Amino acid sequence: MVPISWYLLLAAALFVLGTIGxxxxxxxxxIFLSIELMLNAVNLALVAYSRQLGDPxxxxxxxxxxxxxxxxxxxxxxxxxAIYRHGRTIDVNRMNLMRW
Amino acid sequence: MSxxxxxxxxxxxxxxxxxxxxxLHRNPVVSTMSLVVTLVALAALFVMLGAPFIAxxxxxxxxxxxxxLFLFVLMLLNVQRESAATPSAGRGQLWGxxxxxxxxxxxxVILFWRSxxxxxxxxxxxxxxxxxxxxxxxxxxxxxxxxIGLLLLAAVVAATVLARKVPASPEEGD
Amino acid sequence: MSPQQIEIxxxxxxMLVWIGFLVGxxxxxxxxxxxxxxxxxxxxxxxxRLGPFGLFQPVADVVKFMFKESPVPAAADPFLYRLxxxxxxxxxxxxxxxxxxxxxxxxxxxxxxxxAADVDTGVLLLLALSSLGVYSLVMxxxxxxxxxxxxxxxxxxxxxxxxxxxxxxxxxxxxVPVGSLRLDEVVAHQQTSLLHWNVFPQAIGFLVFxxxxxxxxxxxxxxxxxxxxxxxxxxxxxxxxxxxxxxFMGEYMAMGGLSALCATLYFGGWSLPxxxxxxxxxxxxxxxxxxxLGGGILGALVGALIxxxxxxxxxxxxxxxxxxxxxxxxxxxxxLGWKVLLPLALLNLVLVAALTVGGVL
Numbered sequence: 001m002v003p004i005s006w007y008l009l010l011a012a013a014l015f016v017l018g019t020i021g022x023x024x025x026x027x028x029x030x031i032f033l034s035i036e037l038m039l040n041a042v043n044l045a046l047v048a049y050s051r052q053l054g055d056p057x058x059x060x061x062x063x064x065x066x067x068x069x070x071x072x073x074x075x076x077x078x079x080x081x082a083i084y085r086h087g088r089t090i091d092v093n094r095m096n097l098m099r100w
Numbered sequence: 101m102s103x104x105x106x107x108x109x110x111x112x113x114x115x116x117x118x119x120x121x122x123x124l125h126r127n128p129v130v131s132t133m134s135l136v137v138t139l140v141a142l143a144a145l146f147v148m149l150g151a152p153f154i155a156x157x158x159x160x161x162x163x164x165x166x167x168x169l170f171l172f173v174l175m176l177l178n179v180q181r182e183s184a185a186t187p188s189a190g191r192g193q194l195w196g197x198x199x200x201x202x203x204x205x206x207x208x209v210i211l212f213w214r215s216x217x218x219x220x221x222x223x224x225x226x227x228x229x230x231x232x233x234x235x236x237x238x239x240x241x242x243x244x245x246x247x248i249g250l251l252l253l254a255a256v257v258a259a260t261v262l263a264r265k266v267p268a269s270p271e272e273g274d
Numbered sequence: 275m276s277p278q279q280i281e282i283x284x285x286x287x288x289m290l291v292w293i294g295f296l297v298g299x300x301x302x303x304x305x306x307x308x309x310x311x312x313x314x315x316x317x318x319x320x321x322x323r324l325g326p327f328g329l330f331q332p333v334a335d336v337v338k339f340m341f342k343e344s345p346v347p348a349a350a351d352p353f354l355y356r357l358x359x360x361x362x363x364x365x366x367x368x369x370x371x372x373x374x375x376x377x378x379x380x381x382x383x384x385x386x387x388x389x390a391a392d393v394d395t396g397v398l399l400l401l402a403l404s405s406l407g408v409y410s411l412v413m414x415x416x417x418x419x420x421x422x423x424x425x426x427x428x429x430x431x432x433x434x435x436x437x438x439x440x441x442x443x444x445x446x447x448x449x450v451p452v453g454s455l456r457l458d459e460v461v462a463h464q465q466t467s468l469l470h471w472n473v474f475p476q477a478i479g480f481l482v483f484x485x486x487x488x489x490x491x492x493x494x495x496x497x498x499x500x501x502x503x504x505x506x507x508x509x510x511x512x513x514x515x516x517x518x519x520x521x522f523m524g525e526y527m528a529m530g531g532l533s534a535l536c537a538t539l540y541f542g543g544w545s546l547p548x549x550x551x552x553x554x555x556x557x558x559x560x561x562x563x564x565x566x567l568g569g570g571i572l573g574a575l576v577g578a579l580i581x582x583x584x585x586x587x588x589x590x591x592x593x594x595x596x597x598x599x600x601x602x603x604x605x606x607x608x609x610l611g612w613k614v615l616l617p618l619a620l621l622n623l624v625l626v627a628a629l630t631v632g633g634v635l
Contacts, residue, residue: 001219002108007149008212010112014119014138016205021123023197029128029174033135036166037119040142043158045212051149052220056232059151060241063233066154066161067248071255073166077173078262084177085265129416133354136409156398164405168435171412175428230394230455 007048014041028080028090032073039069108148115141132170139163150223153230280384288390292370295582300589301526302332308593315597342515347419350512354417359517362410362524368403369531372396374458376544376577377551379570388544388574389458396456397449400535401442404490407528408434411499411509414521418512426508429604430492430499436611437489437496443619444479444486447626448472448539451635461543468547473540475635479622480540482615487532489611491525494596498604533588534581541584544577551577 014037021034043062050058084090114137121134139162146155226232237245306321306329313320321328346355376388393399408431415427449455452463464470473480489496500508510521537543544551555573559565564572602610629635 001102002104002148003218004220005213005218006108006112007145008215009209010115010145012205012208012212013116015208016201017116017119017123019204020197020201023200024194025123027128029170030131033122033128033131033170036135036162037122037138040139040162043154044142044145047146047149047151047154050151051223054220054227056236059154059233060236062151062154063157063237064241064244064248066157067252070161070166071251073169074255074259075262077169078259080173081177081263090177129351129354133409133413152393152395153398156395156402160398160402160405164402164408164438165435168408168412168431171409171416172428172431175412175416175424228394 004048004052008045011041011045011048014038014044026091026093028083028092028095029077031092032076032080036069036073039065104148108145111141111144111148114138115145128174129171132167132174135170136163136167139167150228152228153233277384280382281386284381284386285390288375288388289371291375291578292390293367295578296367296370296527296530297523299582300530300585301523302336303586304526304529304589304593305332305335307590308596311590311593312597315594336519339516339519344513344515344517347512349419351417351419354413355512356517358410358414358417359513359520359524360410361413362407362521363527365403365407365410366524366527366531368406369400369528370534371403372400372457373531373534373538373581374461374543375581376574377458377462379552379555379574381568381570386570386574387458388577394454394456396454396458397445397460397535398455400457400531401438401445404528404531405435405438407524410521410524414513415509418509420512423509423511426499426511430509433489433492433496433499433604433607433611436608437486437615440482440611440615440619441486441490443616443623444476444483445535445539447476447479447619447623450623450626451630457538457543461538461545464542465545465547470547471540471542475629476540476622476626478618479626482619482622483536483540485610485615487536488592488595489607490532491528491592493525493529493592495599495602496607498601498607501601529589529592530585533585533592536588537581537584543584544581546580549580551580 018034018036018038018041021037022031025031025034043065046058046062046065050056050062080090083095087095089095118134118137118141122131122138125131125134139158143155143158143163146152146158309331310320310328321331324330324334346352371391372389372393374388375390378385378387380386389396391399411427411430411434415423415425415430418424448460452460454460460472464472488494492500498508500510510518513521552569552573554576555571556569558572558576559567559569626635
């Protein structure tokens with residue numbers, strides 16, 4: 001039998017990995033991938049808690065998180081396409097038009 | 101070592117390993133394919149946690165649509181590898197990230213270790229059945245469900261507008 | 275044997291039956307049918323050198339694939355290039371898990387389901403796993419480091435994801451009167467009489483499904499991404515010998531998977547109206563030499579044979595259509611998928627929902 005805390009620790013590890021990726025990578029799409037990793041870690045934590053408390057509400061919330069992640073990915077990638085058309089780069093260090 | 105612990109260890113190791121590749125590998129296409137592996141491993145873990153519907157949705161939506169979208173954009177933009185010459189992050193940024201990550205990890209571990217109790221009761225077939233979620237979704241959570249529909253509509257419109265080619269000069273119409 | 279062991283053995287047996295049918299019977303026969311069938315339609319002999327009616331042609335093809343050189347392009351991504359054909363085979367194979375071969379039958383006093391994966395999320399799992407097939411296209415095109423492959427793979431994957439919508443909506447319309455995602459309940463819903471087969475009350479949905487089925491498997495009239503006269507060979511330009519054979523087999527498996535889904539959703543699956551599969555099985559168990567299998571297993575085999583016959587008929591339709599119609603241009607293809615099939619599928623869904631609420635279906 002697997003204790004629920006193991007699932008939660010795995011979710012924590014995935015979340016921290018996603019954070020490291022989001023803070024360290026230069027490629028905009030790689031940052032986006034790390035954010036998706038963080039969202040998935042949250043999903044895992046939600047489903048684990050839903051199992052522990054016996055309440056299916058956690059799974060409903062995961063359903064909504066999936067839909068929101070899809071919407072976010074669509075708009076974010078469209079933004080990247082628009083930025084690429086403008087500056088021919090998706091290196092986030094070079095998108096500095098709004099810097100002081 | 102029961103079979104359940106073995107299966108959990110297998111999928112957890114798979115998820116962690118491919119997450120490491122997602123975060124660390126320089127080629128964004130390889131990162132994306134590793135994300136697919138992570139998502140499928142997580143779907144297997146969802147099944148183990150008694151959420152087969154969410155697992156099927158995870159594969160259908162996340163790997164079947166979202167990551168394909170990522171791959172499309174990557175290939176159409178012909179993204180190059182992050183060059184090894186210039187490091188991806190400065191020294192200060194790396195140290196800062198490490199400190200933040202450790203703090204985060206510590207907080208989460210303490211939180212989860214305290215709250216996650218031991219082994220829950222074994223699942224019954226009725227709890228895993230689909231009508232449980234369906235009933236909840238269409239009665240108590242009907243309003244968020246409809247709002248999600250609107251959100252997706254807004255996302256479709258936004259993505260279409262943002263990604264469309266701007267006409268070359270003001271005189272040319274669409 | 276304990277109940278658990280019987281369950282495990284039964285699941286393994288079901289998977290073996292599917293794999294035996296697919297790899298052993300369907301793929302070699304389809305290779306032969308494709309070549310002789312196309313020859314028949316085009317008024318030429320076709321392969322007739324190897325064995326009577328050229329029946330050993332698939333054997334010769336396999337031997338050729340085994341001995342041919344399979345070069346890897348120098349600038350190709352080494353891992354993804356080799357992974358793509360494997361995924362092309364795995365993704366369609368996994369869709370067969372949820373298609374019911376037979377009704378619930380009894381072996382040694384224990385009820386066994388007719389599906390290999392007896393889950394509540396039946397057809398959703400099938401749609402999810404078949405959408406993983408896009409990755410083999412994308413990886414093949416990208417890893418080949420060839421602009422024709424890249425273009426072919428982008429077109430093929432755009433086509434696949436566009437038609438997945440129409441496919442899914444027509445499947446949902448079938449599920450609405452049944453009220454469950456499980457395919458064995460869909461079959462049970464159609465068992466009453468011939469007119470209950472979903473192809474009659476949901477004809478629009480069936481047409482949408484049929485067209486989307488052809489587009490999902492990249493078969494003519496929707497095979498622009500891999501047509502010989504178009505982009506060399508599209509996403510599998512750089513693949514030869516055994517790797518190409520894997521793509522080839524993967525395409526036939528995908529065709530078989532969607533044919534089996536079509537047979538289950540619209541043509542009653544393993545059931546024939548007026549035929550009680552278990553009664554036939556019990557009668558067969560009375561014959562000398564077959565008694566040891568028991569009525570349950572024999573009934574399940576009869577159901578499986580009925581399903582396989584329907585799948586074979588659908589595959590013949592695939593071959594027939596391939597050599598009859600001209601190819602769609604890519605923009606025509608996308609226009610058809612988004613502007614014609616999607617509204618039709620939605621209309622079908624609304625109609626079916628209205629009829630179900632009204633008590634007709």
